[in-house]
Amino acid sequence: MPQEDAQEEATAATGTPIPRRAAVAGAGALAVAGVAGIAACGNGGNGGDSGSGGEPEKGTVLGKASDVRVGGGTVFADAEIVVTQPSKGEFHGFSAVCTHQGCIVENVGNGTINCGCHGSKFNADDGSVAQGPASQPLPKQQVTVNSAGEIVAS
Numbered sequence: 001m002p003q004e005d006a007q008e009e010a011t012a013a014t015g016t017p018i019p020r021r022a023a024v025a026g027a028g029a030l031a032v033a034g035v036a037g038i039a040a041c042g043n044g045g046n047g048g049d050s051g052s053g054g055e056p057e058k059g060t061v062l063g064k065a066s067d068v069r070v071g072g073g074t075v076f077a078d079a080e081i082v083v084t085q086p087s088k089g090e091f092h093g094f095s096a097v098c099t100h101q102g103c104i105v106e107n108v109g110n111g112t113i114n115c116g117c118h119g120s121k122f123n124a125d126d127g128s129v130a131q132g133p134a135s136q137p138l139p140k141q142q143v144t145v146n147s148a149g150e151i152v153a154s
Helices: 020-040
Strands: 009-011 017-019 060-064 072-076 081-087 090-095 107-109 112-114 121-123 129-131 143-145 150-153
Touching (some): 060 072, 072 107
Antiparallel strands (some): 081 090, 112 121, 121 129, 143 150
């Protein structure tokens, strides 16, 4: 009779024998997937309830609204968001990922969001293409200014 500890087999719900190592590995993978699933359902910053009294999540603080000059904008490269302020108190958020080849845009100036990789320019008011080679606008990103004067991306 073979040694049971090395060659013990488990039986799947279908009645098909599966090696013990495969059963143990599968159980480990399910445990990791379960933890990942729980984490994904938590306060992942994707809006909705925060789980504490039904208050909405605060989002990601990008920086101070006072750092975004009127008629210009600021690139928050780590968050991959560019925020413009076309007129005083009016803030617009866009993806900072250029739609041409995925570079992070470089700066905002002269009414455009500028990509340094290939020269694409996007309208700072609405993210539309002002100059190619990009052919698609920058996707809009939801941004607000909180009571502390911080720009928050949701």
